[in-house]
Amino acid sequence: xxxxxxxxxxxxxxxxxxxxxxxxxxxxxxxxxxxxxxxxxxxxxxxxxxxxxxxxxxxxxxxxxxxxxxxxxxxxxxxxxxxxxxxxxxxxxxxxxxxxxxxxxxxxxxxxxxxxxxxxxxxxxxxxxxxxxxxxxxxxxxxxxxxxxxxxxxxxxxxxxxxxxxx
Amino acid sequence: xxxxxxxxxxxxxxxxxxxxxxxxxxxxxxxxxxxxxxxxxxxxxxxxxxxxxxxxxxxxxxxxxxxxxxxxxxxxxxxxxxxxxxxxxxxxxxxxxxxxxxxxxxxxxxxxxxxxxxxxxxxxxxxxxxxxxxxxxxxxxxxxxxxxxxxxxxxxxxxxxxxxxxxxxxxxxxxxxxxxxxxxxxxxxxxxxxxxxxxxxxxxxxxxxxxxxxxxxxxxxxxxxxxxxxxxxxxxxxxxxxxxxxxxxxxxxxxxxxxxxxxxxxxxxxxxxxxxxxxxxxxxxxxxxxxxxxxxxxxxxxxxxxxxxxxxxxxxxxxxxxxxxxxxxxxxxxxxxxxxxxxxxxxxxxxxxxxxxxxxxxxxxxxxxxxxxxxxxxxxxxxxxxxxxxxxxxxxxxxxxxxxxxxxxxxxxxxxxxxxxxxxxxxxxxxxxxxxxxxxxxxxxxxxxxxxxxxxxxxxxxxxxxxxxxxxxxxxxxxxxxxxxxxxxxxxxxxxxxxxxxxxxxxxxxxxxxxxxxxxxxxxxxxxxxxxxxxxxxxxxxxxxxxxxxxxxxxxxxxxxxxxxxxxxxxxxxxxxxxxxxxxxxxxxxx
Numbered sequence: 001x002x003x004x005x006x007x008x009x010x011x012x013x014x015x016x017x018x019x020x021x022x023x024x025x026x027x028x029x030x031x032x033x034x035x036x037x038x039x040x041x042x043x044x045x046x047x048x049x050x051x052x053x054x055x056x057x058x059x060x061x062x063x064x065x066x067x068x069x070x071x072x073x074x075x076x077x078x079x080x081x082x083x084x085x086x087x088x089x090x091x092x093x094x095x096x097x098x099x100x101x102x103x104x105x106x107x108x109x110x111x112x113x114x115x116x117x118x119x120x121x122x123x124x125x126x127x128x129x130x131x132x133x134x135x136x137x138x139x140x141x142x143x144x145x146x147x148x149x150x151x152x153x154x155x156x157x158x159x160x161x162x163x164x165x166x167x
Numbered sequence: 168x169x170x171x172x173x174x175x176x177x178x179x180x181x182x183x184x185x186x187x188x189x190x191x192x193x194x195x196x197x198x199x200x201x202x203x204x205x206x207x208x209x210x211x212x213x214x215x216x217x218x219x220x221x222x223x224x225x226x227x228x229x230x231x232x233x234x235x236x237x238x239x240x241x242x243x244x245x246x247x248x249x250x251x252x253x254x255x256x257x258x259x260x261x262x263x264x265x266x267x268x269x270x271x272x273x274x275x276x277x278x279x280x281x282x283x284x285x286x287x288x289x290x291x292x293x294x295x296x297x298x299x300x301x302x303x304x305x306x307x308x309x310x311x312x313x314x315x316x317x318x319x320x321x322x323x324x325x326x327x328x329x330x331x332x333x334x335x336x337x338x339x340x341x342x343x344x345x346x347x348x349x350x351x352x353x354x355x356x357x358x359x360x361x362x363x364x365x366x367x368x369x370x371x372x373x374x375x376x377x378x379x380x381x382x383x384x385x386x387x388x389x390x391x392x393x394x395x396x397x398x399x400x401x402x403x404x405x406x407x408x409x410x411x412x413x414x415x416x417x418x419x420x421x422x423x424x425x426x427x428x429x430x431x432x433x434x435x436x437x438x439x440x441x442x443x444x445x446x447x448x449x450x451x452x453x454x455x456x457x458x459x460x461x462x463x464x465x466x467x468x469x470x471x472x473x474x475x476x477x478x479x480x481x482x483x484x485x486x487x488x489x490x491x492x493x494x495x496x497x498x499x500x501x502x503x504x505x506x507x508x509x510x511x512x513x514x515x516x517x518x519x520x521x522x523x524x525x526x527x528x529x530x531x532x533x534x535x536x537x538x539x540x541x542x543x544x545x546x547x548x549x550x551x552x553x554x555x556x557x558x559x560x561x562x563x564x565x566x567x568x569x570x571x572x573x574x575x576x577x578x579x580x581x582x583x584x585x586x587x588x589x590x591x592x593x594x595x596x597x598x599x600x601x602x603x604x605x606x607x608x609x610x611x612x613x614x615x616x617x618x619x620x621x622x623x624x625x626x627x628x629x630x631x632x633x634x635x636x637x638x639x640x641x642x643x644x645x646x647x648x649x650x651x652x653x654x655x656x657x658x659x660x661x662x663x664x665x666x667x668x669x670x671x672x673x674x675x676x677x678x679x680x681x682x683x684x685x686x687x688x689x690x691x692x693x694x695x696x697x698x699x700x701x702x703x704x705x706x707x708x709x710x711x712x713x714x715x716x717x718x719x720x721x722x723x724x725x726x727x728x729x730x731x732x733x734x735x736x737x738x739x740x741x742x743x744x745x746x747x748x749x750x751x752x753x754x755x756x757x758x
Contacts, residue, residue: 088606088608088611089605089606089608089611089612089613089614089615091612091614091617092360092611092612092613092614093289093611093612096617096619099734099735100720100723100732100734101720101723102289102291102292102293102294102719102720103289104729104731105723105732105733105734108734110732110733111731112729112732129285130285130288130289131285131286131288131289131290131291132289133289133610138608157735160733163724163736163744165742165745
C-alpha cells in the first residue's frame with residue numbers, strides 16, 4: 001500500500017530530490033491525499049520511500065511514497081538494461097547476467113533489501129550497506145529504472161531452494 | 168609448567184636484550200619454535216626446523232583443539248605463535264584473537280575488534296580475506312580490509328597506532344600481510360579489478376607514519392626510480408613504467424600489491440609481486456604495461472627500486488604475479504646461485520638471480536598454452552598467437568591456465584633446504600576469455616571480461632606437488648579432485664602439510680608425497696599451515712579451515728547464511744558444495 005504524503009512532502013522530498021536530469025519524463029511518483037496540514041508534516045520525521053516488505057510496527061506504516069517503474073515489463077528497455085549492466089561494470093561484482101559473484105545473485109528472485117520496484121530502485125540509486133555503491137548520481141533516474149527493468153526481467157530457475165546430488 | 172614459564176621469561180628477556188644489543192638484526196629475535204612472520208622467515212620458505220613430527224610418526228596426527236572465529240569469509244593466511252601466545256586475524260571485520268597456549272583449552276588473553284568500514288566489502292574484488300599479521304617490536308601488525316594498517320600491543324591487545332594507507336573510495340583495499348624490516352612496515356593495496364594506481368608504502372614501525380610511497384608504474388619520479396640505481400636485467404631507458412602504457416593508461420592501470428613479501432638482508436632488498444594490469448580488456452592499454460604482473464626489488468629504507476622483471480608483458484589473461492618470491496641458495500649447472508623462485512599464475516615456475524633479476528630457469532608447472540616457452544635470452548614469453556585476447560578478438564576459447572592461475576597467489580609454496588625441493592598447490596583449469604571495452608568509474612570494477620572456466624587436461628582439477636627449481640622439473644605430484652588452494656608447510660621432520668578445497672588436511676612424506684595422515688576439518692582449506700613448539704615442548708601444526716576467497720565467488724552455492732543469494736553450482740567444480748560450506752575455524756594438530 002502507498003502511504004499518504006502531503007503535497008509539500010511529495011514536492012519537497014521527492015520530486016525536487018529526484019528531478020535532477022532531463023530524463024525524468026517517465027517517472028511516476030504516487031502520492032496519497034494531502035494530510036491535514038503541512039506544518040504537522042514538517043515537524044514529523046522526514047518521510048522516505050516506503051519499504052514495502054518491511055514489518056510494520058503496530059501495523060502503522062510510516063508516511064512514505066512509492067516509486068513505480070515507468071518501463072515495467074518493457075522488453076526493449078530490459079535489453080538496454082542488460083547492456084547498461086555490463087557498461088556500468090555491475091557484472092564486475094554481480095557476475096555475468098547478474099548470477100552472483102562477490103555481490104549477490106540478482107536473478108534468483110530473492111532480494112536482501114526487498115524486491116519491489118521502489119526497493120530495487122533505491123538499492124541502486126542510494127547504494128546499500130556492505131559494499132553496494134550509490135549509482136544514482138552517475139546513472140540518473142532513467143538509468144536506474146532501465147537497470148531495474150532488466151533485473152526484473154530475469155527469470156529465476158525453478159529449482160532454487162534445493163540443491164541435490166545423486167551419486 | 169613453572170619451569171616452562173621461567174624458561175619462557177628468560178627467553179623473552181634474552182630476546183629483549185638481543186633486540187637492543189644487535190641493532191643491525193633486521194628482525195626481532197625469536198626461537199625456532201615460534202612463527203613470528205607470515206612466511207616463517209624473510210626468505211619466505213615456510214620451512215620449520217622442528218622435527219618432533221616426522222615421516223615415521225605423522226600417521227598418528229590428530230586434532231587437539233579447534234576454535235570458531237565466528238566469521239564466514241574465506242580464511243586465507245596463517246596464525247602466528249610468539250612465545251606462549253597464538254595470534255589469529257580473521258577476514259573482515261578483522262578481529263585479532265590472542266590465545267593463551269599455557270592453559271587448558273587455550274582461552275583468550277584478549278581480542279581486538281577494530282572499527283573497519285563495511286563499504287570495503289564492495290571494493291574487495293574477491294571476498295573479505297586477510298593474509299595475516301607480522302610480529303615485531305612487541306607489536307602485532309596487520310592490515311584492515313578498509314585500507315588501514317594497525318599495530319597492537321602483543322601483550323595487552325591495546326592499539327598502539329593506526330594509519331590509513333589506502334582509499335576504499337578509489338577501489339583500494341588491504342588484504343596482504345605486512346612485512347617488517349628494521350624500522351619499516353612495508354604494505355600495499357589490492358584493487359587490480361578497480362583500476363587503482365598501484366603502490367607500496369613504507370611506514371615507521373614505532374609510529375605508523377608513512378615514511379615513503381612508491382608507485383609500481385608511471386613516471387620514474389613516482390616509482391622511486393633513479394637512473395644510477397635502477398638496473399632491470401632486460402630493459403633500458405627512462406620512464407619504462409610510463410612509456411609502456413599507451414593512452415596514459417598507467418593512471419588507472421592496476422598493478423596492485425596483495426601477496427607475499429620476502430627480504431634478503433645481505434642485498435637489503437625487499438621482493439614483491441604486482442597484480443594484473445587494469446582493465447582485463449588489454450586493448451585499452453597498448454604496450455608491455457610495466458611493472459604490472461612483475462616482481463620488484465626495492466630497498467626497504469627509502470623504497471628505491473633496484474630491479475624489476477615482468478613475468479607477463481601486456482598481461483591479457485589476469486595473470487597476477489602476487490604469489491610468493493621464495494629466496495633460496497640453489498646449485499644450478501654446478502654453480503651456487505642466490506635464487507628467487509616464483510610459481511606464477513601464468514603456469515610457469517621461474518628461477519631468477521635475486522641480485523640482478525636475470526632469468527635462469529622457466530618451465531611450466533601446470534598446463535600452459537598462452538605461451539610456448541620463456542626465452543632465457545631476453546626474459547620474454549614466446550607467445551601463442553591464437554591465445555591472445557582483446558575486445559576485437561571476440562571470445563578466445565580454451566586458454567590455459569584460467570585466470571585463477573596455475574596456482575593461486577594466495578597459496579604460497581614452501582622450500583626445504585633438506586630436500587632442496589619446493590612444494591606448491593596447483594590449479595588445473597582453463598578458460599574462455601571474451602573481452603569488451605570497460606569504462607573506468609572510480610570505486611566500481613574496471614574489468615571488461617566474461618571468462619568462464621573449464622576443467623584442464625588430464626582429468627583432475629588441482630594437485631599438490633614437489634618441484635626442483637634448479638632444473639625446472641616436477642618431482643612428485645598428488646592429484647586432487649578440486650583445485651588446490653592451501654599454502655604449503657615443510658619441516659625438518661621431512662613432512663609436508665597442505666589442505667584441500669574440499670576440506671581435508673594432509674601430511675605427506677616430503678620426499679615421496681605419500682600421504683601420512685588426513686583429517687576432514689569442516690570447511691575447505693585456503694589458508695596456510697604453520698607449526699610451532701608449544702609451552703609443553705611438543706610440536707604442533709595449525710591451519711585455518713574456511714572456504715572462500717575466489718571460491719566464495721565461483722562456488723557461491725557453498726554459502727548458507729544469506730537466503731537472498733541462491734546460486735547454481737559452479738562450473739567446472741559442480742559438486743564442491745557437496746563437501747564444504749563456509750565457516751572459519753582454527754585447527755591445531757598434534758601427536
